[in-house]
Amino acid sequence: MGELQAVPWALIAPLLFIQLILMVVALIDLSRIHATNGPKWLWVIIIIFGNLLGSIVYFIIGRKQS
Amino acid sequence: MTLITVSDLTKTFGNQTVVDNISFSIEPNTSTALIGPNGAGKTTTLSMLTGLLSQTSGSIKMEGVKDMRSVIGFLPQYPKFFSWLSALEYTEMVAKLSGIEVKQAKLQSQKILEYVGLGAALHKKTGTFSGGMKQRLGIAQALVHKPKLLLLDEPVSALDPVGRREIMNLLKEIQNETTILYSTHILNDAEEMTDQLLFLRGGKLVEKGSLKEVRARFEEPRFKIKFSSSQQALQFASQSELHCHVEGEKVFVEIVHEQPTMQQMLNRLANSQFSIESIEKVTASLEEIFMKVVGSYESV
Amino acid sequence: MSQFKVLVGKELRESWRSFKLLWLPLVFILLGVSDPILNYYMMDILKAVGGIPEGFQMVMPEFSAADIIAASTGQFQSIGLIVLIATFVGTISRERQNGTATLLYVRPISHSALFLSKWFVATLVAMISVIAGYAASLYYTVILYGPVEWNRFIAMLATYLLWICLVMALTVAMSASFKTVVAATLTIFLVIGGTIFESLVGSFISVSPWKLPSSSLALLSDFYDGTDFIINLCLSFGLLIIFILIGIMMCKSNASTTKI
Numbered sequence: 001m002g003e004l005q006a007v008p009w010a011l012i013a014p015l016l017f018i019q020l021i022l023m024v025v026a027l028i029d030l031s032r033i034h035a036t037n038g039p040k041w042l043w044v045i046i047i048i049f050g051n052l053l054g055s056i057v058y059f060i061i062g063r064k065q066s
Numbered sequence: 067m068t069l070i071t072v073s074d075l076t077k078t079f080g081n082q083t084v085v086d087n088i089s090f091s092i093e094p095n096t097s098t099a100l101i102g103p104n105g106a107g108k109t110t111t112l113s114m115l116t117g118l119l120s121q122t123s124g125s126i127k128m129e130g131v132k133d134m135r136s137v138i139g140f141l142p143q144y145p146k147f148f149s150w151l152s153a154l155e156y157t158e159m160v161a162k163l164s165g166i167e168v169k170q171a172k173l174q175s176q177k178i179l180e181y182v183g184l185g186a187a188l189h190k191k192t193g194t195f196s197g198g199m200k201q202r203l204g205i206a207q208a209l210v211h212k213p214k215l216l217l218l219d220e221p222v223s224a225l226d227p228v229g230r231r232e233i234m235n236l237l238k239e240i241q242n243e244t245t246i247l248y249s250t251h252i253l254n255d256a257e258e259m260t261d262q263l264l265f266l267r268g269g270k271l272v273e274k275g276s277l278k279e280v281r282a283r284f285e286e287p288r289f290k291i292k293f294s295s296s297q298q299a300l301q302f303a304s305q306s307e308l309h310c311h312v313e314g315e316k317v318f319v320e321i322v323h324e325q326p327t328m329q330q331m332l333n334r335l336a337n338s339q340f341s342i343e344s345i346e347k348v349t350a351s352l353e354e355i356f357m358k359v360v361g362s363y364e365s366v
Numbered sequence: 367m368s369q370f371k372v373l374v375g376k377e378l379r380e381s382w383r384s385f386k387l388l389w390l391p392l393v394f395i396l397l398g399v400s401d402p403i404l405n406y407y408m409m410d411i412l413k414a415v416g417g418i419p420e421g422f423q424m425v426m427p428e429f430s431a432a433d434i435i436a437a438s439t440g441q442f443q444s445i446g447l448i449v450l451i452a453t454f455v456g457t458i459s460r461e462r463q464n465g466t467a468t469l470l471y472v473r474p475i476s477h478s479a480l481f482l483s484k485w486f487v488a489t490l491v492a493m494i495s496v497i498a499g500y501a502a503s504l505y506y507t508v509i510l511y512g513p514v515e516w517n518r519f520i521a522m523l524a525t526y527l528l529w530i531c532l533v534m535a536l537t538v539a540m541s542a543s544f545k546t547v548v549a550a551t552l553t554i555f556l557v558i559g560g561t562i563f564e565s566l567v568g569s570f571i572s573v574s575p576w577k578l579p580s581s582s583l584a585l586l587s588d589f590y591d592g593t594d595f596i597i598n599l600c601l602s603f604g605l606l607i608i609f610i611l612i613g614i615m616m617c618k619s620n621a622s623t624t625k626i
Contacts (some may be wrong), residue, residue, distance in 0.1 A: 136474040146465035
C-alpha cells in the first residue's frame with residue numbers, strides 16, 4: 001500500500017473537493033426545489049453516485065423550471 | 067364616451083375561423099361578461115385584445131391610446147409566475163416593465179398585494195402559492211399599473227367554492243374602480259357582476275345587451291298553474307284558447323304581449339270549477355337563456 | 367434601457383437562485399484542473415492503481431505549458447460547451463412553453479430588451495465559468511509545467527471569450543426561434559458538429575468561425591499566422607451581430623406562441 005501514499009494527494013484533493021462541493025450544492029438545491037422531473041429519491045441516488053456527471057445531469061434536466 | 071371599440075374582429079387558424087366577425091364596444095367603468103361554452107372563442111378574443119395574437123381582420127381601437135398594452139391588465143385562466151421570485155419581486159418587476167418608475171413600482175406593488183389579501187405573503191416565493199393565492203397574485207399583477215381596462219379569462223372557474231367566493235367579492239370591489247371585461251362559462255358569476263353580456267357561440271357574437279335587455283328578449287314569461295290532478299290540467303288546456311303546455315298536473319300558459327294579465331288569469335280561474343293548488347308567474351333563469359342562446363350550438 | 371435593466375435583474379436573480387452562478391463555474395474549474403493534474407501524475411496514478419507489470423517502461427510525452435492549456439480548452443470545447451448550451455438553450459423557449467412569458471408579453475415590452483437581457487446574462491455566466499476554468503487550469507499548469515506568458519494568455523482568453531459570446535448568441539437565438547428540444551439539437555449539431563468538422567478538415571479551410579478556438583490557442587505558441595486570424599475575428603463579429611438581429615426578430619414573431 002506504500003504506493004497509494006506516493007499519489008500526490010495534496011494536488012488531487014482539490015479535484016475531489018470541488019466535486020464534493022458540486023454534489024452538496026446539487027443536494028441543497030434538490031431539497032429546496034418544489035418539483036423535479038421524475039422522483040426526488042432517484043435524483044438523490046444519481047447525484048451521490050453519478051459523480052460529476054450526476055450533478056450536471058440533475059442541474060440540466062432534473063430541475064423543473066417555471 | 068366609449069373606452070374601447072371592437073369592429074369586425076376575425077381570427078382564422080388555417081381554414082378554421084375561431085372568432086368570426088364580432089363587434090362590440092365597452093363603456094368606461096362597466097363590467098362586460100363574455101359568455102360561451104368551451105371553444106366558443108372567448109380566450110382567442112381576449113388574446114387579440116391583449117395584443118398577444120394579431121387579428122386576421124377587423125380592428126380594436128382605444129381612444130387616444132397608441133400602445134394598448136400599456137393601459138391593459140390581463141389575467142389568464144391559469145396564470146404562471148416565475149417560481150423563484152417572491153410575490154413582491156414579481157409584481158415590482160412587471161410594474162417596471164409597464165413603465166412605472168422604480169420607487170413608485172415598489173409602493174404600488176406593496177399596496178396592491180395588500181389589497182388582494184397577500185400582505186402576509188409579500189416575500190414568499192410564488193412557487194409555494196396555492197391556487198387561490200396565485201389567482202390573487204394574478205389580479206394584483208393585472209392591476210399594479212392602474213390599467214384602464216382589465217381583461218380576465220375565466221377568473222374563478224379553476225377555484226374551489228370558497229376561493230371562488232373570495233375572488234368574486236374582490237372583483238366586485240374592483241368593479242367600482244375600473245373597467246372589466248371577463249370571460250366565463252358560469253352563469254351565476256355573470257349574473258352577479260355585469261352591465262353588458264356578450265354571448266359567443268362558435269366564434270360568432272350571437273347576442274349582446276344588458277342583463278335586463280337579454281332577459282326581456284329571452285325570459286318568456288309564463289303562468290305556472292298547478293291543478294289538483296292531471297285530468298283537470300288536461301281539461302283546462304283543451305278548453306282554453308291560450309297557448310298552453312301541460313306537464314303532469316301543471317299547466318304553463320304563455321304570456322304574449324303581456325296578455326293575459328295576472329288579474330285576467332285569476333278571474334278566469336275563479337269563475338271555473340277547476341280546483342287549483344297554486345299559480346305563479348315565472349321567467350327563464352339566465353341558465354335557461356344561456357342554453358337557449360348558446361346551447362343550441364351543440365345540436366347544430 | 368430601463369426595461370433591459372429590469373430584465374437583466376430578473377435573469378441574474380434566476381441564475382443565482384437556481385445555483386447556475388455556482389455550479390457552472392465549478393464544472394469548468396473541475397474540467398480545467400483535471401488535465402494538468404492527471405497528465406502530470408499519470409504514471410504515479412497508474413502505478414498506484416496497479417496494473418503496470420514489473421519493469422514496464424512507458425514513455426510519457428513531455429508536455430509544454432501551452433499543450434496543457436490546449437488540453438483544457440479541449441475539455442471546454444466538448445463537455446463544457448454541451449453543458450453551457452444545454453443550460454441556456456431553453457432560456458426563451460421554455461418560458462413560452464410553460465406560460466410564464468405570457469404575463470411579460472402582454473406588457474409594452476421591447477423584444478430587443480428581452481433578447482439582449484437573455485443573451486447578456488447567458489454570456490456573462492458562461493464567461494465567468496470559462497474564466498474560472500482557465501484560471502484553475504493556469505494555476506496548476508504554472509506550478510507543474512512552468513510559466514505561461516501573460517500577454518499571450520490574455521490574448522488567447524479574449525479570443526476564446528469572443529467564441530463563447532458567439533456560441534451563446536447562437537444558443538439564445540435558437541431558443542427564440544424554436545421549441546427547446548429542436549433548438550438544443552440544432553445548436554449542439556452546429557457548434558459541436560462544426561468543431562469536429564473543423565478538427566478533421568480544418569487545415570484545408572482558412573476562414574471559418576469554428577477556427578476561433580484553435581486560433582486562440584495558436585496565440586499561445588511562438589509561431590502563428592496572423593493573416594487569417596484578423597479575417598476570422600471580423601467574420602465572428604459579423605456573425606455575432608447577425609445572430610443577435612435574428613434572435614430579436616424571432617423573439618418578436620414568436621411572441622404569440624406563448625402558452626395562454
